[in-house]
Amino acid sequence: MKNQNRQIARQRLDKRLSAFRPDFHFGVPSKGWVRAIRDALGMTAPQLGRRIGMKPQSVAGLEKSEAGGTIQLKTLRKAAEALDCTLVYALVPKTSLEHAVHSRAREMARREIGRIAHSMDLEAQGLTEREREEQIDMHVHEHLVERDLWE
Secondary structure: OOOHHHHHHHEEEEHHHHHHHHHHHHOOOOOOOHHHHHHHOOOOOOHHHHHHOOHHHHHHHHHHHHHEEEEEEEEHHHHOOOHHOOOOOOOOOOOHHHHEEEEEEHHHHHHHHHHHHHHHOOOOOOOOOHHHHHHHHHHHHHOOOOHHHHO
């Protein structure tokens, strides 16, 4: 039951994150989002600073740290609010979460079955590729539990 709930949760999260997948990739402006939006709005650094409550030179530091990837989320959130923007923060899996769990389980099963298959091959009792894949599928289904996949 717990695994089924976890699978449903993964599927829902996969659906929500699908709009952010790498195939819908957008590049970060070279000077960062804060600077790009500020410039597009025609807002000066001192004007943004007043809206955030910081000095103009601090705004320059904020923009530099954002462009360099060292900005704190709290600071970026303040800048977004001052620019009348919404900060969107997400970790987006390269593939679906469901695919990641399935691939990891198959990888572990293939490793375990492979050790057994090697011994069987030496004794001339090897399995065909199809039989080996069936063994892997059965091993995943019967033995691997999600919480054990990442050890």
